[in-house]
Amino acid sequence: MQAIRDLISRHKAGEPIGITSICSAHPLVLEATLRDALSRGQELVLIEATCNQVNQEGGYTGMTPADFRAFVIGIAEKVGFDPAHLALGGDHLGPNPWTSLSAAEAMDRAEAMVSAYVRAGFRKIHLDCSMSCADDPVPLPERVIAERAARLCAAAEAAYGPGGDAPCYVIGTEVPVPGGAAEDLDELAVTDPAAALATIEMHRELFEQSGLGGAWQRVIATVVQPGVEFDHDKVVDYRPERAGALSAAIEPVENLVFEAHSTDYQTPAALAALVRDHFAILKVGPGVTFALREALWALDAIEAQTVPDARCARLREVALKRMRAEPGNWRKYYHASGDALELQLQFSLSDRIRYYWPDPAIAEAQERLFANLRDVSPQLPLLSQYLPLAYAEVRAGRCSLDPAHLVMAHIAATLEAYYGACHPNA
Known part of the structure; x- marks a missing residue:
C-alpha cells in the first residue's frame, strides 16, 4: 500500500514516525480507534485482522475477509x-x-486465505509461516519458513493482479505467538542482528528465485524480537540498551523497518523508544480489548449500584458462565485451577475473553447492560470510582454519559499512548 510505503520512506529518511496497527475485530474497539483518529485529523489508520479472527472459513468472528472489510467500512461511515x-x-x-493438519493441507488453506484477503482489498500482508504443522519438525527450519512465505506471496500477487494499489508485505521467522505468551516469562533474548539480516537476505533470494522481484520491492518490514512480550500477569518491558545493535542493523537496509509484535501494555516511553529505534510498526491487540473488558466490568459494577436487581444484565456473570461452558478458546492457555483460574479467565493480560464477545448470550447481556445504563445514567461519583479516565473526559465535555461512549473513552487512553509514540512531534 503506497500510503504505508510513503510513511516508511519518511522514517528511513530520519523522521521519528511510525504507525500503530490495531489488531481487533470488536466493534467498540474499532469505533474508538476511528473516532480517536478523526478527532486528531489522522490521514492514515491501519486496522488488521488476524488469521484466527477472520479467514475464508469465518474464523472465530464468523467473518470472511470481505465481510470484515465491509464491517470496518460500515463503522468508518457511521463515525464520518x-x-x-x-x-x-x-x-x-x-x-x-x-x-x-499436514503441512500440505494447511498450506493449501493458507494460500486460499491470503488470496481471499488480497481480493477483499487488504493491502498490508504479514506472511507468517513460522509455526510447525502436524507432520513438520519442531522447530521449523528457517529456510522452510521463508520458502513457504514466498509461496504465499506468489498467491497474494496472483490474487492482486495488475493495476491499482499493490500489496506491501511483512516477513520474518522469529515471530512472537499471536496474543501473548502462554508460558511464564522473565526475560527474552533479543534477536541477533546478524541473524535478522540473514533472514532478510534469505527471503530476498527466495523471492527473486520465485519471480517475485517486484513484490520484494514492496516488502516494508521484518518481524524480530526486540525483547518485548507479556504473559498472564507480567510485562517484559523494552530496554533500548539491549536492542541497540539490532536497531542499528536495519538502518542501511533499503525500504525496511522492524515490525514490533506484542507491544501491548508497554509504557508510553517504551513505545516511543521502539519507534525511535526503527520498530516503526507497533502491533496492539489484547491491549485494547483488555481496556474494553476493564470498561465493561466497570459498567457492570455501576449497574449493580444503580439498577434494580431484577433488571440487571449481569454481563460479567454471563460472560464467565459462557467461558466455563465453552473452554475451547482458553483451555490451552490457562492452566490454573480454583480461584487462580477465575482470575485468569477475567484478568489475564493475554485477554482470551476477547474470543467470547460475539457469543449470543454475552452480546445480549451487553446490550441489556447498555440499555439499563441509558435508562439510568451513571452518576459522576460512580464514574470517578469505576471509570476515572472516562470521568475525566466527561468532565472536560468530550464524552457523553452514554455507556458505549464511556467504554470508548477508556479505550482511547490506550490509543493515546500509541499515537504519541508514532507522532512524537504532533
Whole structure:
C-alpha cells in the first residue's frame, strides 16, 4: 500500500514516525480507534485482522475477509471517517489456524486465505509461516519458513493482479505467538542482528528465485524480537540498551523497518523508544480489548449500584458462565485451577475473553447492560470510582454519559499512548 510505503520512506529518511496497527475485530474497539483518529485529523489508520479472527472459513468472528472489510467500512461511515484513509492488513497470514493438519493441507488453506484477503482489498500482508504443522519438525527450519512465505506471496500477487494499489508485505521467522505468551516469562533474548539480516537476505533470494522481484520491492518490514512480550500477569518491558545493535542493523537496509509484535501494555516511553529505534510498526491487540473488558466490568459494577436487581444484565456473570461452558478458546492457555483460574479467565493480560464477545448470550447481556445504563445514567461519583479516565473526559465535555461512549473513552487512553509514540512531534 503506497500510503504505508510513503510513511516508511519518511522514517528511513530520519523522521521519528511510525504507525500503530490495531489488531481487533470488536466493534467498540474499532469505533474508538476511528473516532480517536478523526478527532486528531489522522490521514492514515491501519486496522488488521488476524488469521484466527477472520479467514475464508469465518474464523472465530464468523467473518470472511470481505465481510470484515465491509464491517470496518460500515463503522468508518457511521463515525464520518473517510474510508479512503483506511489501510487494512492481514496479520499472521499462514497455516496457523490449521497446524493440526499436514503441512500440505494447511498450506493449501493458507494460500486460499491470503488470496481471499488480497481480493477483499487488504493491502498490508504479514506472511507468517513460522509455526510447525502436524507432520513438520519442531522447530521449523528457517529456510522452510521463508520458502513457504514466498509461496504465499506468489498467491497474494496472483490474487492482486495488475493495476491499482499493490500489496506491501511483512516477513520474518522469529515471530512472537499471536496474543501473548502462554508460558511464564522473565526475560527474552533479543534477536541477533546478524541473524535478522540473514533472514532478510534469505527471503530476498527466495523471492527473486520465485519471480517475485517486484513484490520484494514492496516488502516494508521484518518481524524480530526486540525483547518485548507479556504473559498472564507480567510485562517484559523494552530496554533500548539491549536492542541497540539490532536497531542499528536495519538502518542501511533499503525500504525496511522492524515490525514490533506484542507491544501491548508497554509504557508510553517504551513505545516511543521502539519507534525511535526503527520498530516503526507497533502491533496492539489484547491491549485494547483488555481496556474494553476493564470498561465493561466497570459498567457492570455501576449497574449493580444503580439498577434494580431484577433488571440487571449481569454481563460479567454471563460472560464467565459462557467461558466455563465453552473452554475451547482458553483451555490451552490457562492452566490454573480454583480461584487462580477465575482470575485468569477475567484478568489475564493475554485477554482470551476477547474470543467470547460475539457469543449470543454475552452480546445480549451487553446490550441489556447498555440499555439499563441509558435508562439510568451513571452518576459522576460512580464514574470517578469505576471509570476515572472516562470521568475525566466527561468532565472536560468530550464524552457523553452514554455507556458505549464511556467504554470508548477508556479505550482511547490506550490509543493515546500509541499515537504519541508514532507522532512524537504532533
